[in-house]
Amino acid sequence: MMRITMRDRGKNRKPLQKGRNLSIEAIQTIQALKRAPKFADKQQEVIHSKFTRLLKFDMMAILRELLRQDHSLLALMVFAEIQKEHWYKPEVSLYAEIILVLARNNLYDKVDMIFVELESEKGRLEGKTEGFNALLENLLSYNMTGCAMNCFELMKESGCEPDRSTFKLLVRHLESKGESRLSEGIRHEAHKYYGDSLDFLDEQEDVVTC
Numbered sequence: 001m002m003r004i005t006m007r008d009r010g011k012n013r014k015p016l017q018k019g020r021n022l023s024i025e026a027i028q029t030i031q032a033l034k035r036a037p038k039f040a041d042k043q044q045e046v047i048h049s050k051f052t053r054l055l056k057f058d059m060m061a062i063l064r065e066l067l068r069q070d071h072s073l074l075a076l077m078v079f080a081e082i083q084k085e086h087w088y089k090p091e092v093s094l095y096a097e098i099i100l101v102l103a104r105n106n107l108y109d110k111v112d113m114i115f116v117e118l119e120s121e122k123g124r125l126e127g128k129t130e131g132f133n134a135l136l137e138n139l140l141s142y143n144m145t146g147c148a149m150n151c152f153e154l155m156k157e158s159g160c161e162p163d164r165s166t167f168k169l170l171v172r173h174l175e176s177k178g179e180s181r182l183s184e185g186i187r188h189e190a191h192k193y194y195g196d197s198l199d200f201l202d203e204q205e206d207v208v209t210c
Helices: 024-035 040-049 056-068 072-082 092-104 108-120 129-141 145-157 164-176 180-194
Strands: none
Touching: 024 040, 024 056, 024 072, 040 072, 056 072, 056 092, 072 092, 072 108, 092 108, 092 129, 108 145, 129 145, 129 164, 145 164, 145 180, 164 180
């Protein structure tokens, strides 16, 4: 299936957000990672000499800053280190952020890899319905229908109940792609939760005009 995406013209040019979100140590680590030659061993040297010495707050701030700047591969490297920390707990909302940036940079093989990793965390996942909905929306916005359907199943298996937004996202996307069989299946699922009150699935979004 062809994927049409919009690229950010300011890719990799966003300035660091100085202030309460990034400490001096975090800023220095980001700059060192970006300056390191693009060879895994050189970047790993920075990871081990600077990043691993930081506190949790700084580690997470660095990850989100790299994501914000679309430094996808560096973000993945940092995320891999964060996963080794004793305090790390897998959160659906964080995976949603990472997957969005990877998809935006056309790294769909990495998206598949991260999504498989997410599925393997099923027993440990910390996530609310809102987090799963954000992940669903990100997957659907880049036409990753298969992953989105797997996400829906993972959501239920993880003990998060789908809400109206969940069903609406899926039905609208599937019907727009002509996936009538899958759409009917989702409508059937929605019936289990809401009975015959499924008018919300066909409601149009309000358009705000100026």
